[in-house]
Amino acid sequence: MNRTRIGFIGAGGIAQRHLGVLEQFDDVDLVAFADVDFDRALAAAARFGARAFGSHDELLSDESLDAVYICIPPFAHGAAERAVIAKGLPFFVEKPISLDLKFAEELAAKIDAAGLITGVGYHWRYLDTVEEARRQLEQRPAQLVSGYWLDQTPPPQWWWHQDQSGGQMVEQTTHIIDLARYLVGDVTQVFAMAGHRDRADFPGLDVATVSTASLRFASGAIGNIGSTCLLNWGHRVGLHLFAEGLALELTDHDIMIDVGAGRPVRHAEGDPVWREDRDFIDAVRGAPSCIRCSYAEALKTHRIALAINQSAQTGQPIDLAAR
Amino acid sequence: MVLATDSLQPSGLGEHMLTLAQSMSGRFDAVIAAGESEGGQGLLKSAAEAGLRVKAFEPYALQPFKTWLTQYADLLHVHAGIGWEGHDLTRIGKAAGLPVVRTEHLPYLLTSPVQQAEYRACLLSVDRVITVSRAAYDSFTSRHGVDSFALVLNGIEPKVSRGKRKDIRSSLGIAEDAQMVLTVARFTPQKGYRSLLEAVPKVLAQVPRSRFVWVGEGPEFPELGTEVREADLADAVTLLGHRADVPDLLSAADLVVLPSLFEGLPLVLLEAMAAGVPVVATRIGGSVEAVGEAHPFLAQPANADDLAAAIVAALSDPVAARIAAEAGRQRFDRTFKASRMAAETADLYSSLLPTPSSQPQVRSA
Numbered sequence: 214m215n216r217t218r219i220g221f222i223g224a225g226g227i228a229q230r231h232l233g234v235l236e237q238f239d240d241v242d243l244v245a246f247a248d249v250d251f252d253r254a255l256a257a258a259a260r261f262g263a264r265a266f267g268s269h270d271e272l273l274s275d276e277s278l279d280a281v282y283i284c285i286p287p288f289a290h291g292a293a294e295r296a297v298i299a300k301g302l303p304f305f306v307e308k309p310i311s312l313d314l315k316f317a318e319e320l321a322a323k324i325d326a327a328g329l330i331t332g333v334g335y336h337w338r339y340l341d342t343v344e345e346a347r348r349q350l351e352q353r354p355a356q357l358v359s360g361y362w363l364d365q366t367p368p369p370q371w372w373w374h375q376d377q378s379g380g381q382m383v384e385q386t387t388h389i390i391d392l393a394r395y396l397v398g399d400v401t402q403v404f405a406m407a408g409h410r411d412r413a414d415f416p417g418l419d420v421a422t423v424s425t426a427s428l429r430f431a432s433g434a435i436g437n438i439g440s441t442c443l444l445n446w447g448h449r450v451g452l453h454l455f456a457e458g459l460a461l462e463l464t465d466h467d468i469m470i471d472v473g474a475g476r477p478v479r480h481a482e483g484d485p486v487w488r489e490d491r492d493f494i495d496a497v498r499g500a501p502s503c504i505r506c507s508y509a510e511a512l513k514t515h516r517i518a519l520a521i522n523q524s525a526q527t528g529q530p531i532d533l534a535a536r
Numbered sequence: 537m538v539l540a541t542d543s544l545q546p547s548g549l550g551e552h553m554l555t556l557a558q559s560m561s562g563r564f565d566a567v568i569a570a571g572e573s574e575g576g577q578g579l580l581k582s583a584a585e586a587g588l589r590v591k592a593f594e595p596y597a598l599q600p601f602k603t604w605l606t607q608y609a610d611l612l613h614v615h616a617g618i619g620w621e622g623h624d625l626t627r628i629g630k631a632a633g634l635p636v637v638r639t640e641h642l643p644y645l646l647t648s649p650v651q652q653a654e655y656r657a658c659l660l661s662v663d664r665v666i667t668v669s670r671a672a673y674d675s676f677t678s679r680h681g682v683d684s685f686a687l688v689l690n691g692i693e694p695k696v697s698r699g700k701r702k703d704i705r706s707s708l709g710i711a712e713d714a715q716m717v718l719t720v721a722r723f724t725p726q727k728g729y730r731s732l733l734e735a736v737p738k739v740l741a742q743v744p745r746s747r748f749v750w751v752g753e754g755p756e757f758p759e760l761g762t763e764v765r766e767a768d769l770a771d772a773v774t775l776l777g778h779r780a781d782v783p784d785l786l787s788a789a790d791l792v793v794l795p796s797l798f799e800g801l802p803l804v805l806l807e808a809m810a811a812g813v814p815v816v817a818t819r820i821g822g823s824v825e826a827v828g829e830a831h832p833f834l835a836q837p838a839n840a841d842d843l844a845a846a847i848v849a850a851l852s853d854p855v856a857a858r859i860a861a862e863a864g865r866q867r868f869d870r871t872f873k874a875s876r877m878a879a880e881t882a883d884l885y886s887s888l889l890p891t892p893s894s895q896p897q898v899r900s901a
């Protein structure tokens with residue numbers, strides 16, 4: 214069997230998550246790793262008998278690949294994607310796709326023109342519980358949306374800085390925004406507020422420490438999403454949806470569906486990242502694509518996250534339908 | 537092709553593996569595999585920097601490595617620094633259903649009956665043992681017969697110096713009119729630094745402007761540093777520790793000395809020969825093979841007087857030294873190029889691989 218040759222750009226935390234899945238696929242070869250921190254590329258390469266590079270340029274020029282995983286922090290997007298697209302390679306990229314909307318739009322156009330297969334790491338779409346929620350909502354569409362990312366502050370220093378991570382709404386809560394879009398449909402208007410407290414344990418942290426956004430959906434549904442990084446533990450990360458005679462609560466590991474007969478909770482089954490990676494690889498190998506979040510889809514979510522930031526900054530509601 | 541070592545300090549041996557993998561790249565795609573020791577990690581880093589594929593393994597839990605070999609490898613080539621290394625690797629290579637080649641980087645040195653028995657047992661899971669010098673070949677075949685053994689003389693890809701001789705010397709504090717005597721070797725008893733230390737005052741007595749530069753790491757390093765100071769030789773002997781710029785140091789040197797007690801086929805002599813630097817070596821198997829029987833500057837091993845005499849002879853007769861160096865350069869070109877070593881090794885691999893037409897779809901163990 215010919216194996217699909219995969220290269221990685223970025224070999225940090227989330228790359229390890231995908232590697233743990235991809236190494237289980239016997240139709241995949243992990244052949245090369247590039248990281249600006251060469252030792253990280255080396256450590257990953259030495260796990261798989263692969264080659265290590267200090268930059269994406271060397272990786273792309275020296276290795277023959279079938280597809281690329283781009284697992285770099287928000288601020289680092291740009292040159293890597295351009296080079297991968299120029300090579301005509303399918304790629305999977307982690308969210309958020311960039312901090313610069315113009316750049317993401319330019320890429321989306323190039324990807325479209327080249328007809329490239331892409332996937333983006335909005336893996337909540339692959340939860341079996343989310344499929345169940347979709348079935349419930351087909352009968353009774355959601356009217357009120359209530360989303361949360363109430364959590365601790367991630368350790369990587371880049372996360373603390375607005376100009377590197379884009380802040381919590383763009384970096385983390387974007388999963389919830391994407392899920393809301395997936396289950397409720399397009400967002401037409403956002404209005405957001407954000408607050409900040411300096412914190413002794415996180416010197417230099419300049420992102421909003423609390424933020425909240427009101428949303429209006431094309432379907433007529435309305436909602437709110439709140440984020441904070443002030444806790445020292447994960448408190449609640451999820452999405453609550455309310456419809457005629459239906460209350461539904463989703464987290465990344467369970468679902469509660471209340472139709473007036475108690476509050477039954479069911480655990481999610483299987484690994485959504487496994488399904489996400491499998492769909493991407495299958496598409497690269499020529500099967501009809503079942504990828505649930507392409508670059509173009511992710512761009513729609515990302516627009517909302519960036520509009521939330523902009524609204525919080527300007528104090529003005531932002532009309533997305535008008536764009 | 538997987539080139540693997542479990543040697544804890546694969547210095548010269550590691551260099552050899554990299555040279556081999558790079559020089560064979562036209563014919564075979566090689567992976568460098570090493571244990572998760574500090575030395576092993578260093579080798580993997582050098583390999584990755586050279587653009588080679590790399591694979592780490594856990595030396596005391598080889599099962600995952602075996603699984604990986606079964607899936608990805610066509611042949612396992614184990615590199616052993618000394619006879620007791622690499623046995624587990626050869627065993628899992630065989631268990632993974634692969635042809636196994638083993639290179640012995642030193643002559644046969646095992647003296648304990650247990651180790652000797654282990655070595656005999658290990659031969660059963662090896663298809664071919666490569667020895668890197670005629671002397672090493674003889675030391676193995678005299679005990680084990682010739683059937684499993686092959687002779688592929690060591691070879692190197694000489695690296696070019698980038699610096700200017702004058703600048704390098706001044707960075708080392710070596711005066712223009714000094715005679716720089718360079719030794720590059722690990723600080724282990726094998727390398728014979730002790731006899732060199734004893735020879736230094738004898739050389740200084742006759743060639744007062746000689747300056748000794750010693751490059752390497754190893755267990756004897758701290759001790760020898762102290763002894764140099766105690767013997768009041770700190771002005772004449774500089775210990776540099778590990779250096780990545782050996783080609784530069786060679787271009788700055790007037791003479792290279794390797795006082796070893798035993799060797800496989802020492803790479804540093806080949807490097808010196810390729811660079812056209814005169815050498816003093818000891819009259820031991822691998823070293824004599826490198827420089828040739830006719831080499832004028834040979835000393836008995838572990839004999840400070842003899843070593844001093846050879847160094848003095850080379851330093852005080854520049855014409856003879858230059859002729860010997862030129863002969864060394866030509867000898868290198870004829871015999872010790874990496875391309876020759878790689879071609880012979882690749883032929884040996886090919887002889888062990890299934891021929892393309894009869895290649896089975898699924899490899900049987």
Ligand SMILES: NC(=O)c1ccc[n+]([C@@H]2O[C@H](COP(=O)([O-])OP(=O)(O)OC[C@H]3O[C@@H](n4cnc5c(N)ncnc54)[C@H](O)[C@@H]3O)[C@@H](O)[C@H]2O)c1
Nearest residue numbers: 223224225226227248249250285286287289307308309334
């Ligand atoms: N889908 C998810 O649930 C999920 C989970 C965690 C992280 N992520 C996302 O993945 C991205 C990376 O996060 P992480 O946790 O892996 O971060 P990380 O800091 O652990 O790793 C990022 C790696 O990228 C490397 N890098 C930076 N710039 C590079 C460049 N230009 N070329 C090559 N390598 C470069 C860094 O050296 C580092 O090794 C973030 O955008 C994050 O939001 C997604």
